Amino acid sequence: MNTKNIENIIALAEDLRWQIGDDFHDNLAESIYxxxxxxxxxxxxxxxQKSKFRLDAKIDKIVTSRIWGFPIMLLILxxxxxxxxxxxxxxxxxxxxxxxxxxxxxxxxxxxxIGFPWWLNGFLFDGVYLAVAWVIAVMLPPMAxxxxxxxxxxxxxxxxxxxxxxxxxxxxxGAHGKQALTMxxxxxxNAAGVVATRIIDSPxxxxxxxxxxxxxxxxxxxPTQILxxxxxxxxxxxxxxxxxxxxxxxxxxxxxxxxxxxxxxxGLSKTLLKGEISTFNLELPPYRxxxxxxxxxxxxxxxTLIVLWRxxxxxxxxxxxxxxxxxxxxxxxxxxxxxxxxxDGFGFLLGLNGVILVAYIVAIPANEIVIPxxxxxxxxxxGIHAGAxxxxxxxxxxxxxxxDILKAxxxxxxxxxxxMLFSLLHxxxxxxxxTIYKETNSLKWTLVATILPIITGFIVxxxxxxxxxxxx
Amino acid sequence: MMExxxxxxxxxxxHFNADGLKKLGVKTEDFDFILALAGNPNTGKSTVFxxxxxxxxHTGNWPGKTVTRAEGAYVYNNQxxxxxxxxxxxxxxxxSEDEEVARDFILFGKPTVTIIVVDASRLxxxxxxxxxxxxxxxxxxxCLNLMDEADRNNIKIDTRILAKDLGxxxxxxxxxxxxxxxxxxxxxxxxxxxxxxxxxxxxKNIPKNIEKSVNELSETIEKEFPNISNSRWIAFxxxxxxxxxxxxxxxxxxxxxxY
Numbered sequence: 001m002n003t004k005n006i007e008n009i010i011a012l013a014e015d016l017r018w019q020i021g022d023d024f025h026d027n028l029a030e031s032i033y034x035x036x037x038x039x040x041x042x043x044x045x046x047x048x049q050k051s052k053f054r055l056d057a058k059i060d061k062i063v064t065s066r067i068w069g070f071p072i073m074l075l076i077l078x079x080x081x082x083x084x085x086x087x088x089x090x091x092x093x094x095x096x097x098x099x100x101x102x103x104x105x106x107x108x109x110x111x112x113x114i115g116f117p118w119w120l121n122g123f124l125f126d127g128v129y130l131a132v133a134w135v136i137a138v139m140l141p142p143m144a145x146x147x148x149x150x151x152x153x154x155x156x157x158x159x160x161x162x163x164x165x166x167x168x169x170x171x172x173x174g175a176h177g178k179q180a181l182t183m184x185x186x187x188x189x190n191a192a193g194v195v196a197t198r199i200i201d202s203p204x205x206x207x208x209x210x211x212x213x214x215x216x217x218x219x220x221x222x223p224t225q226i227l228x229x230x231x232x233x234x235x236x237x238x239x240x241x242x243x244x245x246x247x248x249x250x251x252x253x254x255x256x257x258x259x260x261x262x263x264x265x266x267g268l269s270k271t272l273l274k275g276e277i278s279t280f281n282l283e284l285p286p287y288r289x290x291x292x293x294x295x296x297x298x299x300x301x302x303x304t305l306i307v308l309w310r311x312x313x314x315x316x317x318x319x320x321x322x323x324x325x326x327x328x329x330x331x332x333x334x335x336x337x338x339x340x341x342x343x344d345g346f347g348f349l350l351g352l353n354g355v356i357l358v359a360y361i362v363a364i365p366a367n368e369i370v371i372p373x374x375x376x377x378x379x380x381x382x383g384i385h386a387g388a389x390x391x392x393x394x395x396x397x398x399x400x401x402x403x404d405i406l407k408a409x410x411x412x413x414x415x416x417x418x419x420m421l422f423s424l425l426h427x428x429x430x431x432x433x434x435t436i437y438k439e440t441n442s443l444k445w446t447l448v449a450t451i452l453p454i455i456t457g458f459i460v461x462x463x464x465x466x467x468x469x470x471x472x
Numbered sequence: 473m474m475e476x477x478x479x480x481x482x483x484x485x486x487h488f489n490a491d492g493l494k495k496l497g498v499k500t501e502d503f504d505f506i507l508a509l510a511g512n513p514n515t516g517k518s519t520v521f522x523x524x525x526x527x528x529x530h531t532g533n534w535p536g537k538t539v540t541r542a543e544g545a546y547v548y549n550n551q552x553x554x555x556x557x558x559x560x561x562x563x564x565x566x567x568s569e570d571e572e573v574a575r576d577f578i579l580f581g582k583p584t585v586t587i588i589v590v591d592a593s594r595l596x597x598x599x600x601x602x603x604x605x606x607x608x609x610x611x612x613x614x615c616l617n618l619m620d621e622a623d624r625n626n627i628k629i630d631t632r633i634l635a636k637d638l639g640x641x642x643x644x645x646x647x648x649x650x651x652x653x654x655x656x657x658x659x660x661x662x663x664x665x666x667x668x669x670x671x672x673x674x675x676k677n678i679p680k681n682i683e684k685s686v687n688e689l690s691e692t693i694e695k696e697f698p699n700i701s702n703s704r705w706i707a708f709x710x711x712x713x714x715x716x717x718x719x720x721x722x723x724x725x726x727x728x729x730x731y
Contacts, residue, residue: 005696006721012692013710016685024711027679029565034677036599043634044595047626285514286593286621291648 056286060161064284069165076158078251080149084222088141095140099133123323131319134372135311138223143304146219150188151299155290159184164284171277173262174269175212176205183209183261186216187254190428191435198439204275208265210436211449214428215261217254220311220367224423225250227371231403232416249420257424260456272448310431314365322362322373336377350458351418351465353410360422365430370423375402378409414468418461425457493657495526496545496552503545503554505664508578510605511589512598513560516617518542519647520589521557524657548657551664556581564604565712572716578608579702580725585663586612587656592622592629592644602638603675607705610672612640613659620646639671674704685711 017024063072107129111121153159163180170177178200186193193213200206217225229249234242269275325335333341336358344354359373406415427450428436437446511517521527525544542557558574578586586609590598605612616629635642641659645652662668678686689707694700709717
């Protein structure tokens, strides 16, 4: 290869470029379009009268309209959530009856009969097994409904319409319109949402999308919201309105998350991540009737089981830790009791309590296990005997029994509201933190993404608690 | 569902060797041929990819969900094909990141065959990319996907005329329903083994003065790189002042086999 010849080629190109002028790009593009039109004219015949594009356009006119776009989005979200809440109830109680009421005593008896020492029996079956069983009973049914519904919507072609509707909001907040898509993925799983930000080309806008993804309420947090809304919010209104009130509360939290996402996108793009907003083309794809059973099957295999497996992998050691800290004592207090007392004061300022804060530390690996951890620790400090004893995770059969335990632990409506808020506004789970680190390759941004939501959570719950205590 | 369908006349014919197909998933080492899967966003590339490799790359009805190159493989008639699913692009003429990934692979990855997946119901818009790819590589097959949608929209396509105009084989498919995939595999095999010769369409209707400059430049390029097959396309890029192509020329990327 001769460098001089190559220099000559480049020089010649420079010369010619001057000669042909700067409309070369347009000329070439035009030639391509002319050729394409000619080829299509030869080979394609269409009957425009019967075209389905018209139907697509009609649907789009409604679902992306200024007036109807957002109400329809909220409606679809409500329907998906409602189906998930209502549909998950029955299989959940069946699973807990099986795994917690039948298999658990069987395993404990088996352990005793084989001659396991009490600590091994407790560690394995009251710690590890129960944590896993709880996660399966509570997580599997809602996921098995939520993910396929979401995938069906995705296959149908609704997601790009969501992006289209929200585009101007994202633009105003200095972020990329495609963030609407990664935000939607975050409603399933934040780690998946963070990976999905790869569709955003500009590094600045991608960082914004990564840092704010945690404000999408993930699948591990939906059950917490649903449970607390049912127990506490649903209880303050008349019976006939209770499920409506709980649904509204859960949607309210999700929408608040979206608000914070916009707020911080805006804040970041005005401060740490200043820069141009890049434009992009978003093609609204045709609506496609999903291949129903295939979609159900693949979303069960690819999403539900993978996410469930992750939850189990983290729940098992967490169950072990909970059992250990409740049963190992320093002086005459268990580690758990000691740390709960240490955090009680700070918890009170936030309208929470020490138990809740300890539970959030134990549950860093998986948000799914927050509620069982809270229940177990509450039973321990209040000394109620409602389950299998200290350090044992349990599912309470009647919902009111759960509420009774929490109330015995000093819970009020304020506590429930603030736990719902704190569940939305706290650090991402460890998997998401690790994923953020892998995607950004930067400790600094990983730290920002981890600390930003929890600081927000402290501020918001603190303010709510103070105002509440003054007013109520 | 899919397993119980009755076999078509083609599928029972001895030439139709669907039995010679083995999906290999991600086992991509020691391949005989390398295939690139290119096309506009949301034309079903990932679905075609899954149908060929047996993998379950996430698919969804929104543009841009394939964010990086996905790789997979299959064996057909004892030859191993490595398949690379490229991000969907509308064009190769600008310089966004996904277009670069796609263009660099077609240009420097030297795929044996490039499978261009297009949306049959939006052919004209999709041809923009097809015609650009055909300037870079002649060994290509047009996978006319989403035929079911075209049918529903009463769009009829004469695949013979289309194949003649483009100078490459055209295979109609509905990858979501596994239709046309055996024919696609067979066509790829014939292309890879040189049994089909292509005469790729070259962009016509270019204004005279530009055409003259392009010819002059591409002849000069051919003198320096006699083995290069896409001198005309390089000339286009140089006339546009594409700095990456200039760099690639200087570093010898066009002649080396490193990618």
